[in-house]
Amino acid sequence: MLEVSPDSKRRIAILGSTGSIGVSTLKIVEAYPERFSVTSLAAGNNVEIAFEQCRRWQPKLISMATEERASELKNLLNAVGLRIPVLSAAAGTVQVATHHDADFVVSAIVGVAGLEATYEAVRAGKWVGLANKECLVAAGELITTEARRQQKPLLPIDSEHNAVHQCMRGGSLAEVTAVWLTASGGPFLNTPKSEFSNITVQQALNHPTWKMGKRITIDSATLMNKGFEVIEACRLFNLPPAQVKVIVHPQSTIHSLVEFRDGSILAQLSVTDMRLPILYALTYPERLESGLKFDLTSLRKLDFCAPDMEKFPCLKLAYEAAEAGGAKTIALNAADEVAVAAFLDGVIGFEEIPRTIKRVLDETTPSHPESIKQVLQIDVEARAFAAEVTGFEKPSFPALGVYTL
Structure with a gap:
């Protein structure tokens, strides 16, 4: 320690x-x-x-x-x-x-x-x-x-995984039956699928709850951000994808929940301020006094609903990649980064983001890299193919340090 x-x-x-x-x-x-x-x-x-x-x-x-x-x-x-x-x-x-x-x-x-x-x-x-x-x-x-x-x-x-980490302290991993990651639903939760072809960059960047960077804001709009969080939770807490579930919670008051085998569900609530999960991580296993208090009297209602994976196919693609692991999750992230950049640059439309990712995943050979160098090689190849699919001339490639390809 x-x-x-x-x-x-x-x-x-x-x-x-x-x-x-x-x-x-x-x-x-x-x-x-x-x-x-x-x-x-x-x-x-x-x-x-x-x-x-x-x-x-x-x-x-x-x-x-x-x-x-x-x-x-x-x-x-x-x-x-x-x-x-x-x-x-x-x-x-x-x-x-x-x-x-x-x-x-x-x-x-x-x-x-x-x-x-x-x-x-x-x-x-x-x-x-x-x-x-x-x-x-x-x-x-x-x-x-x-x-x-x-x-x-x-x-x-990350607020969701930080919440899970806190709730996990209420029992052992063997006692956990499910982890529930909450999602705000993004700006298009109530937008009909028929209107997705007309979504603009400005609309997609208008997140209802959080003020974040451009890529993560677009990922929140497609629910890919939540898909990444599913994969992250599987790896952080050593859980299979079937035990990591997503539930839409527009108020973003509850950050995550952990369900135990006796039927108990522990939820973590707090102010929507990233300083709190940062403080938790920096001081773990202690807790320090802070002024980041949540006013329970302001709580009026909590809404929940299941995510629509047909409307938001990026989440479905993420679950499929999580099941496969290895090269598929590398390609998922690489393709998404290129597709989002292409969307932000006006090269492709909003609905082309999941289509691009699916094409890259379909072309990615399943494997489990044994080194960071191999991870980066798969990443570069996936980015190059995503750039070809989108016609995007400015794909981002990782700047390599100690692992030269």
């Missing part, structure tokens, strides 16, 4: 420090200075925010997404006399994640860009707080196996 004595702090590395989860994590660090300190940061392309984070936290190391952005940050730091090493790309992110002074890594880089660093953090024996679901979707079998070998926890920061 990661011990925190009165004279020590949890020393945190943040992958994705300039994103919403990274910024929220730093707010938690600021609120509890006696408990946490910042060791290293991996930022994206936002040099301005990265510079301010360096001035405020003075990490021992920071990495930027590209060499160009790293050079810009170096110049700004030199101008104010800060001598902080600045690295770049995936190799730099790996060094941030494995810094010898860090004992807790928050993995919050969107997509497979954070995969290598997360895996290397686990290999290095770090405690890892996971806000990046794509890591477990693409390489969950490898990551969870290594975490068990290291005997170190993978602590979910």
Whole structure:
């Protein structure tokens, strides 16, 4: 167990420090200075925010997404006399994640860009707080196996899995009959399927509950985000897909539920503020006092309904990939990332997203990669085929660090 004595702090590395989860994590660090300190940061392309984070936290190391952005940050730091090493790309992110002074890594880089660093953090024996679901979707079998070998926890920061983790403390895994992941239903819950061909990017980005990045917002609109969460739950909690269920809950008040064999169901309710699951992960197995309180008197009703998998085929595709595992889940994530990017760029329509993913899955040969290098190879191939299917000329490919293809 990661011990925190009165004279020590949890020393945190943040992958994705300039994103919403990274910024929220730093707010938690600021609120509890006696408990946490910042060791290293991996930022994206936002040099301005990265510079301010360096001035405020003075990490021992920071990495930027590209060499160009790293050079810009170096110049700004030199101008104010800060001598902080600045690295770049995936190799730099790996060094941030494995810094010898860090004992807790928050993995919050969107997509497979954070995969290598997360895996290397686990290999290095770090405690890892996971806000990046794509890591477990693409390489969950490898990551969870290594975490068990290291005997170190993978602590979910995603609100749904964080809720499951909390509810699981009420019984043993052997006593669990089902995990229920709640879904808001997205902006098109009540939109007729006949109108899906006319859905615009602006409409799809208008999420009713959460303010998030563009890709995850589109994934929420197609329910693919919930499909990814099903796969993530299977791997985090060692459950078969049949035991991980999705239920639409528009109020998003209950984040998840766990059903036990005696018929008891434990639910986790809290404010819709990501600082709470971050705080839970950073302080596990303790709980600290916080001001993030839920007003039960404001609770008026809780609605639930089953998801319509014919209307939202991405969820069905995710369950099928979860059953197959391995290459199918890698291809699912890769194809979705390309298809969503093509939709956001106006190249394909909303209904073409699941059609593209299905074509890629149908062409993917079932296999179970035995290394991160093999995972990334399957990922690249799936992205290339998805780009061919959509006609999208700007497919994203992971920037490789220690695993050169």
